[in-house]
Amino acid sequence: MKLSRNTLFFFIGSAIFYALVKIMQFNGILTPYWQLVLDQALIIVIGALGLSIIYGFTGQFSLGHAAFYGIGAYTAGALDKVYGNGNMLFFFLSLLIGALVAGLVAFLIGLPILRLRSDYLGIATLGFGIIVRVGMENGNKLFPVLGGATGMSGTPQLAQFDLIFILALIIILLVRNFIFSTYGRACISIREDEIAADVMGIDTTRYKILAFVLGCALAGLAGGIYAHRYPFLHPASFDFLKSFDFLLIVVLGGLGSMTGTIITAIGWVFLLEVLRVVLGQDFIDWRGVIYALILVVSIIVRPQGLFSGKEFRLLVPEQLKMATGKERTYAGFGN
Amino acid sequence: MEHFLEQVLNGFQLGLMYALIALGYTMVYGVVQLINFAHGDVFMVGAFLGYFGFAVWGLPLPLAILLAMASCALLGVVIERIAYRPLRYAPKIAALISAIGVSLFLEYFSSLKFVFGPNYRVVPRPFPEIQWKIAGLTVTNIQVIVFVVVLIMLILLQILIYRTKTGMAMRTVAVDHNAARLMGVNVDTTISITFAIGSAFAALGGVLYAIAYPQIHPFMGIMPGLKAFTAAVLGGIGIIPGAVLGALIMGQVETLTSAYISSQMRDAIAFAILILVLLFRPTGLLGRTETEKV
């Protein structure tokens, strides 16, 4: 398999980052607390990339992303708790099943609702999110292990930084390859102008569903990892407010940009925790206020998001060259 | 049978409450195509101001309501000016994110001790509750008041939008900002007026809500805001009568589901029905299917 130059650099860059983290861990600069925050950030990166595919690249306004995050978390967590016995192979299997179940549910719900237009699709996905939440609260009537509103504890905590990091890398590569393939281009064309894409012979329904299922499966995977890093799952962690969090990240990072999503996801998680440290005990109250202000100011200052439509060169698999030999930055973002 | 009618009345009251909020939501959307997530929180501010008015400062109720409405109208204009106007010509999603930010800001700022504080406050009834028995059902004066207010709001809005110059300005701005400007419409003022009226209605809704369900709290606006937004979409977002229709239907669906199917699964079933309706009427019940010109 011939690795393009950029992919090679990507691996080298990741290896350097990994080494940096390990050094900081060793030195004690990176305490278990910040390690946990970093892990959380990487989990959110995977989930946010999912929404990026659905909304940033395909233009489908989904407000139910957290529901799939939750489906993956509960599925993977319950399976591993009941059948896993700490077996690493089973851990990966449960992650896979969690993602698949999330994808399957996305497929079933997507078929009918993806034909809805923007704001209405948002409401439909929001409604679906609420349905899933009610399901989680009452799930213990069918499967007592799920815990219902008392929550589910005891998920084996098998996910560590090394694992999470490698999984995140794999997912980033996967998403990159998807976006820069014909599938990805089809999705982008749907975002830009669905009718034109249809006219050009692209099966819009097929690609819309593909993007939705893939994105939700990624959310499910992120949820599965979350269940193995945090010891307790509760329906309140997966409500529509959490879906807003994912949406914020994707929009602030810039629609149509993987780099933007990744960096904003990491930045957002760290921002919340840094605010906690910076504000200290006396101003605990103000954390939410300042967060909200930062949100409003950021979007006003940069409405198209941080990296709208642009990517780090390292993430673009090959240089897109125009006939004149000059490079072209990637296609812009949609409305 | 008697209880069925009572449940229908329950659903009607609930629906009217949602309508109070949904009207403002849909009006703003109709003019600026913005889902103003902060609407539910302006509703909350209105409820608090009304409470301070008649319960703390001892103002007569109509004065308290006017105070709440005027202050929230001002608040709405300020929010629009600071958080939405800079994004007017940016992608719609940016304004939505800003709205989420404003919503969070209002909630967290209000829960600070020197503002409203995080406590749940009990709202004393500014007038005694009177009950009438009609056809075996109990109807309270509060229910009647809310009904009358929603009706008046609906009629006023229709008159405003279709019979006044301001309304005409709003309609033109809704279609095309630049063409409106060319025709001599002051777009900025028109949008500010829209927000002022929408916010004033939200405040009115807040005060009535606080009287009917006598408890206020900085985070009280999230759920009603969400449900009202859903109702507005259900009826066709941007369409005034649609908001009322959607709200009434949501109220009925929630109540009847809770009463006859399962109170635990209420929200799930209500939203499932919503999704079903959208599948058959993708632009809402009264929504127009817009032909997209290619």
Next chain:
Amino acid sequence: MPRKVWTALIVALLSMTLIITGCGNQGNTSSGEKVIKVGFIAPLTGDVKTFGESAQKGFDLALEQAGYKAGDFKIEPVKADDRNDATEAVNVATKLITQDGVKAIVGSLTSLTTIPISKFANDNKVVLITGTATSPKVTVDDGKRKEYVFRACFIDPTQGTVAAKFALEELKLKTAAILYDQGNDYTIGLANNFKEAFTAGGGKILAMEAYAKNDTDFSAVLTNIAEKNPDILYLPDYYQKVSLIGKQARGKGIKAVFIGGDGWDSTDLDYKTMEGGYFTNHYSAQDPRPEVQNWVKQYKEKYGQEPDAFATLTYDATRLLLNAIETANSDDPAKIKEALQKTKDFSIVSGEKVSFDENGNPIKPVTILKIEGGKQKYVTAIKPN
């Protein structure tokens, strides 16, 4: 703005983050003085901020009364907010334990945040005592006791069972309807246990209806309940919810006796509406014991209002912890844990002579209070078996 400027800004932000995290690690100044850091976790922002702040007041007052000392040690509080979110709770617990080096934690408020942090605390051998989290899962995980975890309140089964028994045996009422919040494990726990005990004792549950956390309109379920005309309406939620429901229930013509749990304990409860109701609680404000009277008096002096259950229980939890630290006179969490487990006949506000059972739950009688004449009136105390 040009891309390079943005890149530079982001790099600057990231480096700032690293610097801050580096600084954050220099928490432990060794000063030769013997200091024990005690963490406090509660929802200090978010929609249950009001309960978290009550808890904080109880915590602060307990430390103040002890002069910030226990035994030979100075007590240094480290407070953190979990926003009533399970993820944040774990993050914050990790920070307090691994970074700030706390030896014990008081917190959190609800079971949904306390269950994950109790596991973390236990795994890291840090003592945790919660004032108000009532789920049995807090101290016992899948049948195994978390040795370092304790609580100062009843567990859900206790209150629900006692309420049912009281209703059947003392009030001699035979039928009941239950209305609970399906997203709140506290109400679910009480509701389920009440139902079990009531049915086991020969009573009949006519209706068990649920509402959602943010609901304010209960007319649909109340109409249903009114139809069945039960003797009792069991409302095991917090005071502000219960006041709202009670009013609407009476408005629907429900004549049942209201019964509830310790969530009712607050001066903000609508006494007029809840007149004639009973609730299970930890103590009665009229109890002449000096602990109780002093507590109410000092709280009023410092904060200008009467304490609610959240403040009282957190105060008690803190005092239990301080007592254990004093007894052990060590900053070794293992020794503190031993001392805490061996607590015997220690008097706290919410219990006269308290000791812990093998699950870290306090053994204390349940007080039944009645709302009469706009006040809480002591009825009886029941020792749960």
